[in-house]
Amino acid sequence: xxxxxxxxxxxxxxxxxxxxxxxxxxxxxxxxxxxxxxxxxxxxxxxxxxxxxxxxxxxxxxxxxxxxxxxxxxxxxxxxxxxxxxxxxxxxxxxxxxxxxxxxxxxxxxxxxxxxxxxxxxxxxxxxxxxxxxxxxxxxxxxxxxxxxxxxxxxxxxxxxxxxxxxxxxxxxxxxxxxxxxxxxxxxxxxxxxxxxxxxxxxxxxxxxxxxxxxxxxxxxxxxxxxxxxxxxxxxxxxxxxxxxxxxxxxxxxxxxxxxxxxxxxxxxxxxxxxxxxxxxxxxxxxxxxxxxxxxxxxxxxxxxxxxxxxxxxxxxxxxxxxxxxxxxxxx
Amino acid sequence: xxxxxxxxxxxxxxxxxxxxxxxxxxxxxxxxxxxxxxxxxxxxxxxxxxxxxxxxxxxxxxxxxxxxxxxxxxxxxxxxxxxxxxxxxxxxxxxxxxxxxxxxxxxxxxxxxxxxxxxxxxxxxxxxxxxxxxxxxxxxxxxxxxxxxxxxxxxxxxxxxxxxxxxxxxxxxxxxxxxxxxxxxxxxxxxxxxxxxxxxxxxxxxxxxxxxxxxxxxxxxxxxxxxxxxxxxxxxxxxxxxxxxxxxxxxxxxxxxxxxxxxxxxxxxxxxxxxxxxxxxxxxxxxxxxxxxxxxxxxxxxxxxxxxxxxxxxxxxxxxxxxxxxxxxxxxxxxxxxxxxxxxxxxxxxxxxxxxxxxxxxxxxxxxxxxxxxxxxxxxxxxxxxxxxxxxxxxxxxxxxxxxxxxxxxxxxxxxxxxxxxxxxxxxxxxxxxxxxxxxxxxxxxxxxxxxxxxxxxxxxxxxxxxxxxxxxxxxxxxxxxxxxxxxxxxxxxxxxxxxxxxxxxxxxxxxxxxxxxxxxxxxxxxxxxxxxxxxxxxxxx
Numbered sequence: 001x002x003x004x005x006x007x008x009x010x011x012x013x014x015x016x017x018x019x020x021x022x023x024x025x026x027x028x029x030x031x032x033x034x035x036x037x038x039x040x041x042x043x044x045x046x047x048x049x050x051x052x053x054x055x056x057x058x059x060x061x062x063x064x065x066x067x068x069x070x071x072x073x074x075x076x077x078x079x080x081x082x083x084x085x086x087x088x089x090x091x092x093x094x095x096x097x098x099x100x101x102x103x104x105x106x107x108x109x110x111x112x113x114x115x116x117x118x119x120x121x122x123x124x125x126x127x128x129x130x131x132x133x134x135x136x137x138x139x140x141x142x143x144x145x146x147x148x149x150x151x152x153x154x155x156x157x158x159x160x161x162x163x164x165x166x167x168x169x170x171x172x173x174x175x176x177x178x179x180x181x182x183x184x185x186x187x188x189x190x191x192x193x194x195x196x197x198x199x200x201x202x203x204x205x206x207x208x209x210x211x212x213x214x215x216x217x218x219x220x221x222x223x224x225x226x227x228x229x230x231x232x233x234x235x236x237x238x239x240x241x242x243x244x245x246x247x248x249x250x251x252x253x254x255x256x257x258x259x260x261x262x263x264x265x266x267x268x269x270x271x272x273x274x275x276x277x278x279x280x281x282x283x284x285x286x287x288x289x290x291x292x293x294x295x296x297x298x299x300x301x302x303x304x305x306x307x308x309x310x311x312x313x314x315x316x317x318x319x320x321x322x323x324x325x326x327x328x329x330x331x332x
Numbered sequence: 333x334x335x336x337x338x339x340x341x342x343x344x345x346x347x348x349x350x351x352x353x354x355x356x357x358x359x360x361x362x363x364x365x366x367x368x369x370x371x372x373x374x375x376x377x378x379x380x381x382x383x384x385x386x387x388x389x390x391x392x393x394x395x396x397x398x399x400x401x402x403x404x405x406x407x408x409x410x411x412x413x414x415x416x417x418x419x420x421x422x423x424x425x426x427x428x429x430x431x432x433x434x435x436x437x438x439x440x441x442x443x444x445x446x447x448x449x450x451x452x453x454x455x456x457x458x459x460x461x462x463x464x465x466x467x468x469x470x471x472x473x474x475x476x477x478x479x480x481x482x483x484x485x486x487x488x489x490x491x492x493x494x495x496x497x498x499x500x501x502x503x504x505x506x507x508x509x510x511x512x513x514x515x516x517x518x519x520x521x522x523x524x525x526x527x528x529x530x531x532x533x534x535x536x537x538x539x540x541x542x543x544x545x546x547x548x549x550x551x552x553x554x555x556x557x558x559x560x561x562x563x564x565x566x567x568x569x570x571x572x573x574x575x576x577x578x579x580x581x582x583x584x585x586x587x588x589x590x591x592x593x594x595x596x597x598x599x600x601x602x603x604x605x606x607x608x609x610x611x612x613x614x615x616x617x618x619x620x621x622x623x624x625x626x627x628x629x630x631x632x633x634x635x636x637x638x639x640x641x642x643x644x645x646x647x648x649x650x651x652x653x654x655x656x657x658x659x660x661x662x663x664x665x666x667x668x669x670x671x672x673x674x675x676x677x678x679x680x681x682x683x684x685x686x687x688x689x690x691x692x693x694x695x696x697x698x699x700x701x702x703x704x705x706x707x708x709x710x711x712x713x714x715x716x717x718x719x720x721x722x723x724x725x726x727x728x729x730x731x732x733x734x735x736x737x738x739x740x741x742x743x744x745x746x747x748x749x750x751x752x753x754x755x756x757x758x759x760x761x762x763x764x765x766x767x768x769x770x771x772x773x774x775x776x777x778x779x780x781x782x783x784x785x786x787x788x789x790x791x792x793x794x795x796x797x798x799x800x801x802x803x804x805x806x807x808x809x810x811x812x813x814x815x816x817x818x819x820x821x822x823x824x825x826x827x828x829x830x831x832x833x834x835x836x837x838x839x840x841x842x843x844x845x846x847x848x849x850x851x852x853x854x855x856x857x858x859x860x861x862x863x864x865x866x867x868x869x870x871x872x873x874x
Binding site for chain 2: 198199200201202203204206207210211213214215216217218219220221277278
């Protein structure tokens with residue numbers, strides 16, 4: 001027994017360096033930094049403040065939703081409806097304000113819609129045992145259709161009395177010239193990171209993803225927490241929708257189409273494991289950043305935009321490849 | 333005893349030998365040269381010697397009983413035979429060829445087939461498709477479609493040979509466990525198996541289904557197919573085995589010829605030490621009833637009910653065969669499954685339990701059979717696992733306080749002697765015994781009134797077992813009522829203050845400590861009432 005114990009202790013005494021280098025998120029950060037350095041030298045337009053402003057702002061919408069998605073993925077679930085929910089929430093905001101209501105009412109209506117959608121997803125999944133894939137696939141179709149119904153499939157670009165306030169909310173730069181969406185993203189990321197690391201709720205989320213059965217037998221309120229996670233995911237889509245509306249100044253019924261895949265890609269590139277139990281808020285941001293840097297750089301380097309999917313797909317597979325190699329090495 | 337196998341042979345009259353060159357009598361077959369030899373096989377896992385220097389040879393038409401306690405190394409040996417696991421040392425000789433290790437494909441090619449305890453069938457397909465999965469007869473040509481008629485023509489004689497009462501087109505989903513077993517055996521026969529390994533094949537069968545299976549084994553034997561029969565049911569081993577190999581702690585501790593195969597001899601070899609040496613007497617007489625079950629019914633046996641009183645300060649062993657309804661009873665008490673009826677009282681108060689949280693809230697805890705699947709979040713650290721059941725105790729304003737969590741984990745680590753470098757270590761890297769202690773620590777940090785242990789020491793090495801028994805006794809002495817479900821006879825007899833035995837969903841008897849004997853427990857477990865008057869009286873009294 002003593003030798004086994006010593007061996008175990010020895011194995012556990014990873015140096016600081018090995019534990020860092022075996023981390024998928026670390027390598028994604030390195031990839032982002034290297035790409036940025038390369039682009040600064042290779043192109044003249046990358047390291048301009050205008051381009052960096054664009055990149056950071058573009059990252060935010062995917063990143064904010066990826067934060068909520070990360071929670072869902074940690075519990076072992078998936079939420080395919082976020083793109084459509086973003087559209088629906090934007091449209092509810094737009095239609096409400098267009099009808100002459102204030103910004104506050106519009107935001108409340110929009111977030112209320114997100115909560116209802118999240119509750120619907122979550123209750124079906126947690127209490128009725130639906131597979132998350134199926135429920136949220138249904139919601140993907142349902143939410144976008146409702147957005148079309150709400151707006152009669154028109155573009156809304158008049159937001160009533162608080163029109164300018166909404167545009168400033170999403171399009172302004174209130175602090176040190178940093179785009180407002182970036183500030184929201186940072187605040188939400190800090191909040192998510194804090195919740196995951198320090199709260200009971202966060203601990204329970206990880207426990208459910210790590211071993212749902214054991215969590216139930218240990219008295220973790222598994223079902224309420226699963227519902228909460230889908231509500232948070234829908235809320236993050238709603239928040240992103242509100243900010244995006246303010247930034248774009250218009251809402252169409254095809255915004256956010258296909259966005260769910262970018263969001264899932266960001267979370268997975270950032271280290272979230274679709275099998276559950278693993279994921280971080282920082283990873284979600286970094287994953288979203290890598291996708292945006294790839295997109296931006298292809299444009300700047302003059303590479304045909306059709307290649308974009310190839311590079312992003314490659315990044316997903318490469319990021320997870322690191323993780324697989326580490327797992328294979330451990331199991332041998 | 334001698335008459336039983338003879339009867340088996342008679343029944344097999346209709347069976348045609350597989351090939352002409354093997355047209356020998358069963359007796360000749362048993363003495364033929366072995367086609368499979370395991371030579372000095374050893375298997376070491378990190379920190380555990382699962383097998384050492386095991387020798388085993390199998391001759392055509394031989395039925396070998398393989399017995400041993402849980403954790404004796406039977407399943408490791410079978411995994412090696414099936415090519416699932418490579419041995420650390422030793423050689424496998426098949427016919428003349430020697431292998432250091434086999435792949436699953438090698439094993440199949442050598443004619444080794446398994447009938448697993450958990451049957452590996454595709455529920456959504458029919459019988460014929462299951463038997464020939466991956467080897468379906470085809471029409472050939474461009475599309476090369478499956479020839480269903482030929483498939484059925486191949487499967488029908490196999491089923492008839494096994495005396496099956498279902499056809500090739502029957503969906504597997506509607507078959508009983510015994511019928512599914514026949515499908516597995518048909519699959520083995522269709523592969524021209526020379527050796528069929530059956531792992532606890534009778535554990536879920538009724539008496540008549542068991543008799544039918546023993547007939548099938550005799551048929552196989554007559555056709556020169558060898559069988560390795562792994563079972564805890566020693567009577568059946570006695571009935572069908574030509575010889576018996578006894579494993580204990582990874583070593584072969586006994587080889588019994590046909591004439592030597594006796595129940596007591598096997599038990600002695602399996603256990604290898606005095607049964608009662610484990611017992612730690614309680615410090616005080618038991619207190620009043622803590623957990624009172626009144627006519628509790630579970631979905632597993634809807635027509636039976638359990639009435640049982642568990643006293644504070646006692647360890648009540650719950651014995652019975654696999655499938656007797658013990659785990660289902662525990663699950664119903666703990667609120668995992670809905671119970672069909674009856675009342676559960678905890679310290680005189682009626683318990684309304686809809687889910688495990690309710691039970692936990694009242695001080696009724698379950699330590700599940702399967703630590704990895706149900707007991708622990710393996711990716712969590714020791715400290716995180718311990719605090720998970722009771723996070724509010726370590727949290728202020730919903731924020732988990734790492735200090736409080738670590739402090740408690742350190743206390744539990746010292747108290748339970750959990751051997752781990754730090755409480756921040758992930759539980760996935762711990763040994764079985766230490767994992768079990770972490771599960772225990774989780775509940776001991778709260779205030780237990782009743783703890784149900786389901787197979788508390790399964791897969792745990794002997795040293796850690798003793799420590800867990802000491803902890804159970806210390807808990808009981810502190811007034812906690814302990815219900816210990818165990819299939820390990822040594823454990824049930826060695827640790828319990830009383831034993832309740834279940835058979836097919838009901839309590840078939842209760843034994844006090846002075847009447848403990850393996851024989852009595854087994855009698856009750858197979859549903860017979862005890863012949864001895866004093867035991868009978870007490871069984872009724874419980």
